Amino acid sequence: MRRGRSSRIAVVVSVLAVVVGLTACSSSGNDELLVYNAQHESLTKEWIDAFTKETGIKVTYRQGGDTELGNQLVAEGDKSPADVFLTENSPAMAAVERAGLFADLDAETINQVPSQYRPASGKWTGVAARTTVFVYNKAKLQPDQLPKSLLDLQQPAWKGRWGAAPTKADFQAIVAALLHLKGEAATTQWLAGMKANAKIYNDNIATLKAVNAGEVDGGVIYHYYWFRDQAKTKEMSGNTALYYFRNQDPGAFVSLSGGGVIKSSKKAPQAQQFLRFITGKGGQEVLEKGDSFEYPVASGVPANPALVPLNELQAPVVDPSTLDAQKVADLMTKAGLL
Amino acid sequence: MVAPPVLRPTAPVSRSEATSRPGPLVTATVAILVAVTLIPLGYVAWAAVSIGWTRAYDLVVRPRVGELLFNTVALVVVTVPLCAVIGVGVAWLVERTDLRGRSCWRPLFVAPLAVPAFVNSYAWVGVIPSLHGLSAGVLVSTLSYFPFMYLPVAATLRRLDPAVEESARALGSNSAGVFFRVVLPQLRLAILGGSLLIGVHLLAEFGAFAMVRFDTFTVAIFQQFQVTFDGAAGSMLAGVLVLLCLVLLVAEALARGSVRFARIGAGVPRASTPIRLGRNAIPAQVGLAALTVLALGVPVWTILRWLWIGGADVWVLDDIGTALGQTIGLATVAAVLTTVLAFPVAWVAVRSSGVLARTVEGANYVTSSLPGIVTALALVTVTIHVARPLYQSVALIVFAYVLLFMPRALVNVRAGLAQVPPSLEEASRSLGSSPSATFLRVTLRLTAPAAAAGASLVFVAVATELTATLLLAPTGTRTLSMRFWSFSSELDYAAAAPYALVLVVLAIPLTLVLFRQSTKVAAL
Numbered sequence: 001m002r003r004g005r006s007s008r009i010a011v012v013v014s015v016l017a018v019v020v021g022l023t024a025c026s027s028s029g030n031d032e033l034l035v036y037n038a039q040h041e042s043l044t045k046e047w048i049d050a051f052t053k054e055t056g057i058k059v060t061y062r063q064g065g066d067t068e069l070g071n072q073l074v075a076e077g078d079k080s081p082a083d084v085f086l087t088e089n090s091p092a093m094a095a096v097e098r099a100g101l102f103a104d105l106d107a108e109t110i111n112q113v114p115s116q117y118r119p120a121s122g123k124w125t126g127v128a129a130r131t132t133v134f135v136y137n138k139a140k141l142q143p144d145q146l147p148k149s150l151l152d153l154q155q156p157a158w159k160g161r162w163g164a165a166p167t168k169a170d171f172q173a174i175v176a177a178l179l180h181l182k183g184e185a186a187t188t189q190w191l192a193g194m195k196a197n198a199k200i201y202n203d204n205i206a207t208l209k210a211v212n213a214g215e216v217d218g219g220v221i222y223h224y225y226w227f228r229d230q231a232k233t234k235e236m237s238g239n240t241a242l243y244y245f246r247n248q249d250p251g252a253f254v255s256l257s258g259g260g261v262i263k264s265s266k267k268a269p270q271a272q273q274f275l276r277f278i279t280g281k282g283g284q285e286v287l288e289k290g291d292s293f294e295y296p297v298a299s300g301v302p303a304n305p306a307l308v309p310l311n312e313l314q315a316p317v318v319d320p321s322t323l324d325a326q327k328v329a330d331l332m333t334k335a336g337l338l
Numbered sequence: 339m340v341a342p343p344v345l346r347p348t349a350p351v352s353r354s355e356a357t358s359r360p361g362p363l364v365t366a367t368v369a370i371l372v373a374v375t376l377i378p379l380g381y382v383a384w385a386a387v388s389i390g391w392t393r394a395y396d397l398v399v400r401p402r403v404g405e406l407l408f409n410t411v412a413l414v415v416v417t418v419p420l421c422a423v424i425g426v427g428v429a430w431l432v433e434r435t436d437l438r439g440r441s442c443w444r445p446l447f448v449a450p451l452a453v454p455a456f457v458n459s460y461a462w463v464g465v466i467p468s469l470h471g472l473s474a475g476v477l478v479s480t481l482s483y484f485p486f487m488y489l490p491v492a493a494t495l496r497r498l499d500p501a502v503e504e505s506a507r508a509l510g511s512n513s514a515g516v517f518f519r520v521v522l523p524q525l526r527l528a529i530l531g532g533s534l535l536i537g538v539h540l541l542a543e544f545g546a547f548a549m550v551r552f553d554t555f556t557v558a559i560f561q562q563f564q565v566t567f568d569g570a571a572g573s574m575l576a577g578v579l580v581l582l583c584l585v586l587l588v589a590e591a592l593a594r595g596s597v598r599f600a601r602i603g604a605g606v607p608r609a610s611t612p613i614r615l616g617r618n619a620i621p622a623q624v625g626l627a628a629l630t631v632l633a634l635g636v637p638v639w640t641i642l643r644w645l646w647i648g649g650a651d652v653w654v655l656d657d658i659g660t661a662l663g664q665t666i667g668l669a670t671v672a673a674v675l676t677t678v679l680a681f682p683v684a685w686v687a688v689r690s691s692g693v694l695a696r697t698v699e700g701a702n703y704v705t706s707s708l709p710g711i712v713t714a715l716a717l718v719t720v721t722i723h724v725a726r727p728l729y730q731s732v733a734l735i736v737f738a739y740v741l742l743f744m745p746r747a748l749v750n751v752r753a754g755l756a757q758v759p760p761s762l763e764e765a766s767r768s769l770g771s772s773p774s775a776t777f778l779r780v781t782l783r784l785t786a787p788a789a790a791a792g793a794s795l796v797f798v799a800v801a802t803e804l805t806a807t808l809l810l811a812p813t814g815t816r817t818l819s820m821r822f823w824s825f826s827s828e829l830d831y832a833a834a835a836p837y838a839l840v841l842v843v844l845a846i847p848l849t850l851v852l853f854r855q856s857t858k859v860a861a862l
Contacts, residue, residue, distance in 0.1 A: 034813060041824040063824055064808045067564045068711065072809050075569055075718045081730065081813075095567030167557065169564050199551065205829060206463075206549045213467035228829045233647050235831070329565040336402050338561055 033270050035061040036082040038069045039128075039257055043292040044086060050286060051277045057270050066092040066169055073262070074099045083265040084274055086127065086258070090119075090320045091169045093258035097123045097321075103263040109276045117256060117297040119321030124260030126320070127278050128287055128294040131313050132174050132253045134243040135211050135226055136218035146243050150178070150220070150251025151186075154193020163199040163207045163216040166337045169325075170204070170222060170255060175332065176323035177253035181316050184331070191335035200337070209236045218243075222255065227293035227306060246314040254315040257294065361773075364682040368698055371679060375701045375741060378708055381716035382580060385573035394574055403558055410555040410582070413475050414540050418533045420480045425487025425532060426525065428629065430517070431622050433495040436612040438619070443626055444492075445849040450633040451485045451798045452845035454822055455545035457838050458482055461640035463549040470551035478546050481633040483539060486746075486795070487532035490753050493791040494528040495521070497757050497784070500610030513613055527756050530590050531749035534703060537586045538745060541579050541707045545804070555579065556709050569715050576712045583707035587700045634842075641838045648832030657821065658836055662844070665817045668732070668807075669800040672739035673747075677793040679740060680747035681755075687748075688755045699752075702744040710805035713742060718809060735811045742806060743799045747792035754788025755781070798845050818844075 037044045041063050048059040062082070064072070070092035073080055080101070087093050096102060102123040110122055117126035136146065147153055153162055165171050179187045199216050201207040207219040208226065229237040245251035259278060261271040277283050284301035287294055295303050295310045303309050332338045386394060397403075432443050459478055463469055469477070498521065506520045544556045555578065562572035615622055645652070687699040705713065717738055721729045728734045758781050766776040782789075802819050811817070818837045825834035 040828045042828060042830075060813055062808075062813050063820065065827075067560065067567075068805060068808055070567050071563050071569055071572075071711070071715055072718055074567055075715050076722050079722045079726070091565075092567065099567075167553075167561050167564070172565065200553075201551060202548050205827075206551075209460075209463065209549065210467065213463075215467050225829060232830060232832065233644075235647075236829070325565065333400060333402065338402060338558075338565070 032058040032060045033083050033267055033274060034081055035059060035084045035086060035274070036069045036073060036080075036262075037061040037063050037086050038066045038092060039086040039088055040292060043128075043286070043290065043294070046286045046290055046292075047278050047283055050282055051274055054277065054282065055273060057273070059274065070095050073101060077101070078264045080262055080264055082262050083267050083271040085124075085260050085262060088257050089170045089173055090126075090256045090258050090323065091173060091325050093124045093260060094119075094321065094323070094325060096260065097121065101263055102260040103265070103268060103272075105261065106272045106276060109272065109279055112276070112279045113298040116317060116319075120319060121321055124258045125275065125279060126256035126297045127259040127275075127283075128257040128292070129254050129297050129310065130170075130222040130224050130257070130294055131244070131310075131315065132251055132255070133221060133223045133226065134218050134245065134251065135208060135221055135237070135240050136243060137211050137214050137216075137239055138241050139239060140214060140217040143243075146218075147251075148245075149247075149249045150174075150245055151182075151190060151249075153197060153220075154190045156197075159197045160199065161217040162197065163201050163210050163219040164194070164221070165201045165203045165207055166194070166198075166332060167200075168203055171220070172325060172328050172332065173255045173323060174220065174250065174253050176325060176328045177316060177318050178250040179324065179328060179331070180318050180322060181248075181250050184327075188331055188335070191331055191337060195335050195337055205236070208240070212236050212239050214239070220251070223307070224293040227304075228291070231291055231293070231306075244308060244313060248314055248316040250316060252313055252315045253318065254295075254310070254313065256297070256320050258320075364685060367679065367682040368686055371683060371744075372698055372701055374737070375705045375744075377720055378705050378713040378716040378741065379580065379701070381719065382573050382577050382708065382712065385570040386577050389570045389574050393571075397562070397571060397575060398578060403555070406553055406555045406558050407578070409472065409475070409553060410541065412472055413479065413552075413554060414537050414586070416472070416476050417479050417483070417540060418536050420476065421484040421487045421536050422529055422533060424480070424484040424629065426491050426522075426529060428484070428626065429488050429492035429495055430521070431615075431626065433492050434521075434610065434613055435615050435622070436619075437615060437622055437626075445846045446630050446634060447488045448485050448794065448798070448849040449842055449845045450482055451795070452802060452842045453482065453634070453637045454802055454819060454838055454841060455482065455543070456548050456823070456826060457637045457640060459546055459549040461637040464640060465636060472552065474550040475547055475552035475554070478550060479540060479543060482546055483536045484633070486535045486539070486749075487529065489791045489795060490528040490532050490750050490788070491525055493750060493788045494525055494753050494757065496787055497754070498524055498610070503610065527594065528749075528753040530594050531753050534586060534590045535745055535749050538583055538703050538707045541582055541586075542709045544709060555582075559709055560711070563711060569719070573712050573715070576708050579707050579709070580704055583704045584700075586707075587703055591696060638839075638842065641835050641842070644831045644835035645839065648835060652833045652836055654836075657816070658840060661816050661818045661821050661837065662840055664815055665801050665819075665841075665844070668735065668739070668811075668815075668817065669797045671732075672736050672743070672800045673793040673797040675736060676740045676744055676796045677747045677751065677789050680744060680751040680792060681789075683744075684748055684752040684755050687752055689760075699748065702748055705741050706743065706745050710742065710803065711809075713738065714806040714809040717741075717806075730810060730812050732812060735807060735815075738806045738810050739796070739800050739803065742803065743796045746795040746799055747789075750788045750792030750795065751785060754785035757788075758784045794845075794849050797848060801841055801844060 044061060052058060066087045066089055073082065073085060073096050085096060105122055105125055109125060113125045117129065134147065178190060201210060204221040204225045207221050210216055211219045223242065226237050226242055229235065259275050261268060261275060265271050279298040281299045281301060284296035284299050287296040288301050288304055293304055293307065329338060428447055431437050432440050462478055503516050503520050506516045511519065542556055543554065544560065559572050559575045562575055683698055686695050717734065721734055763776050763780050766780050804819050804823055807817055807820060818841050822834045822837040
C-alpha cells in the first residue's frame with residue numbers, strides 16, 4: 001500500500017509543481033496600471049499604446065464583456081485589483097456606480113466632456129458613443145417604405161419584418177431612452193408591439209446578418225457594426241443600408257461607452273491620468289482616425305469622416321444617469337421579451 | 339457537507355468489493371474534491387437564500403421562464419438519443435468492422451468538440467439563414483456533442499472481450515444479434531455516461547445558439563447578470579439547472595442498475611476479428627463522410643473562407659504562437675490533473691455502492707451543469723475574500739477547469755474501471771504484488787484507453803473555454819479562444835479565423851497521439 005500511495009502522490013506533486021511553475025512565470029508586474037476592459041480590444045490597445053508613448057506609464061488589461069467584467073467588479077467589491085473600468089455601454093458603468101466602487105473623476109477630465117456625454121454624478125464619463133440605426137435590406141425595402149419613427153415598428157404592418165436583440169444591454173439602453181422620452185404607457189405598448197412583430201436575435205451581429213440574408217426586412221442595431229463590416233468583408237452588410245431616424249426620435253438615441261476610476265485603486269493618480277488622456281485630444285483622435293467607427297465625444301474632436309457627424313443625428317437629449325435599467329427590465333419581462 | 343473520513347460500501351455484496359475498500363489517500367482526495375465541488379453549489383444556495391423567497395418566486399415563475407425551461411428540456415430529450423445513435427454507430431464502424439481508413443476516421447470524430455460554438459452556429463446560419471427554434475438547437479448541438487458519446491463508446495469497444503462475441507456467433511447469432519444482445523449491453527455504462535455528459539452540457543450551453551434564434555434556460559440566467567449586475571439573481575436561477583441536473587442523474591442511476599460488466603477470463607488484450615461489412619462498406623463510408631461534412635466541413639469551410647478573405651496579413655505568428663503555447667500549457671496541466679483526480683472518484687463510484695458513492699460522483703456533474711459565469715463568479719467571490727494570493731493565478735484557473743470539466747474525465751475513467759475484473763487484481767495480489775504494483779500493472783493499464791479519452795476531452799474543453807478563463811486566468815493570459823472571441827466580437831472574422839483553425843487542428847494530432855499511446859500502454 002505504501003508504494004502505491006507514494007507513486008500516486010508523486011504524480012499529483014509533479015503536476016502541482018508544473019502549476020506553481022506556470023504561476024510564477026505568468027504573474028504580471030505590479031507597477032502596471034490594470035484596466036478591466038469591456039470595450040473592444042483593438043480600440044483599447046490603441047489607447048494604451050498612445051498613452052504609454054506619451055506618459056511612459058505601462059498599462060495592462062483584462063479583456064471581457066460588459067456583463068462579465070461588470071459582475072466581476074461587483075463581486076470583487078473593494079478588493080478589486082483593477083484601476084480602471086472601460087465598457088461598451090452605460091448600464092455596466094451604472095451598475096458599478098450603484099455598488100459605490102467608482103472614485104470621483106478629476107475636474108479636468110470632466111471639463112473635457114460636454115455634459116450630455118457624461119452622467120451628472122461625475123463618477124464616470126462617456127469615452128465614446130454609438131448611435132441607434134435602422135439597418136435594412138435594400139432588396140426588401142425602398143427608402144420611401146422606411147419607418148418614420150422607432151414607434152412605427154409596433155404597427156401590425158411590420159409584423160415579422162424586423163429584428164433586434166432585446167436580451168442585450170445595449171438594446172435595453174434604447175428602451176430606457178424610450179421610457180424616459182415617451183413615458184411608461186407608450187413604452188409598454190411599444191414593447192407589446194415588438195413582442196408581436198419582431199424576430200428576436202441574440203445580438204447586433206446576428207441581427208445584421210439576418211437583415212443581410214433577407215430573413216427580416218430591417219433591424220434595430222448600433223451603427224458601428226455596419227461600418228466595421230463594410231470596412232472589412234461586407235460579408236454581413238453587403239445587401240444592406242443604414243437609415244437614421246433623427247428628429248429627437250427614441251430611435252435616434254446615442255448610447256455611451258463609459259470609463260471610470262476604481263475607488264480601491266492604489267494607483268489612482270495614474271488611473272485618473274489615463275481617463276484624462278482618453279477623453280483628451282490624443283485619445284479622442286484615436287476614434288477619429290482609427291477603424292473603430294465609434295464617435296468621439298470629448299475635446300471637440302470630429303468623427304471619422306465615413307460617419308454622419310454626431311451633431312447632425314438630432315439625437316434626443318437623455319442624461320445617462322437617468323436611464324432606469326431596472327424599470328426597463330421589469331417592463332420587458334412583463335412584455336415577455338426577457 | 340463534508341465527506342466522512344472513511345468511505346465504506348454500505349453492504350459489501352461480494353468478496354471483491356470488501357477487499358477493495360479505498361485507502362486513506364483515495365478517501366482524502368475524494369473528500370477534498372467533494373468539499374471544493376461544493377463551493378459553486380454553496381454559492382448558488384447562498385444566492386437563493388439571500389434574495390429571499392418572494393423575489394426568487396417572481397424570477398422563476400414567469401411566462402418567459404416556462405418557455406425557456408420547455409426549450410431546455412426538449413433539447414435534452416431530443417438531442418441525447420440522437421447523439422447516442424450517431425456516437426455508437428460511428429464507434430462500432432470505426433472500431434469493430436473492416437472499414438477502410440479507420441485510423442484516418444478516428445480523430446475526425448473528436449475534432450467537432452474543438453470547433454468554437456460560435457463558429458458552428460455562424461456557419462450553419464450561413465448555410466440555412468432561416469434556421470431557428472428547437473430543430474436548429476438540436477442540429478447544432480448534436481453535431482457538436484456526439485463525440486461525447488463516440489469517445490467513451492469507442493474506448494470501451496476496444497477493450498471488450500472478443501471471446502464473448504465469438505461464443506455468441508458460434509452459438510448461431512448473426513452480426514446484428516451479436517451487436518444487440520452482446521455488445522450493446524456491455525456498452526451500457528459508456529452510453530449512459532456519454533448521455534449524462536451531453537445532457538449536463540446542454541443544460542449549460544449558451545454560445546452554440548448565438549446565431550440560431552434558440553433560447554434555453556441558460557439565457558434567462560445570463561440576462562439576470564446582464565440586466566441587474568447582481569450575482570445573486572442569476573446564481574439563484576442557476577439553482578433550477580441544478581434541479582434539472584439532479585433529475586438527469588437519477589434517471590441515469592436508474593437506467594444503470596447494478597449489473598457489472600467486468601471482462602472475464604485471462605485479461606490478455608486480443609484484437610477482435612473485424613466484422614466484414616461487405617456490400618455495406620460503401621453506405622458506411624458515405625455515412626461517415628456525410629457526418630464529417632456536417633460536423634466539421636460546414637464550420638471549417640466557414641473558417642477557410644474567412645482565411646481566404648484575410649490573406650497573409652491575419653497570420654500574426656507571434657500572437658498566434660503565444661496563444662497556442664498558453665492554451666497548450668493550461669489545457670495539458672488541467673487535462674492531466676483532472677484525469678488523475680478522476681481516478682479516486684471513479685474508483686469509489688465503481689467499487690463501492692451506496693448513497694455516499696453516488697453523492698460523490700453526482701456532485702461533480704451538478705457543478706458542471708452550472709453556466710461558466712456562475713462557477714467563475716463563485717470562485718471570484720470566494721478567492722478574493724479567503725485566498726487573495728491565489729486570485730487570478732494559474733492555480734485558480736486550473737482549479738476552475740477541474741471543477742468545470744471533471745465529468746468529462748470521470749465518465750471515461752469510470753467506464754474503463756468498470757471493465758477491469760476485480761478477480762484479475764486479486765490474482766495479482768495473491769501472486770505477491772503490492773496494491774500499488776497491482777494498480778500500476780493491472781488496473782491502470784486496462785483503463786489507459788479510457789483515461790486517455792477522458793484527458794483528451796478535458797484538453798479540448800479547456801482549449802475552447804471562455805468565460806472562466808476571462809474572469810480567473812492571470813492578467814495577460816491570451817488563449818486561442820480568448821483571441822478568437824475578441825476578434826469575432828469586433829466582426830473581424832478574418833483576424834479571428836487563424837485562431838479557430840489552430841483550435842480545430844490542435845485537437846486532431848492530440849487525439850491521434852492519445853489513441854496510439856493508450857493502445858500501446860494497454861498492450862504492454
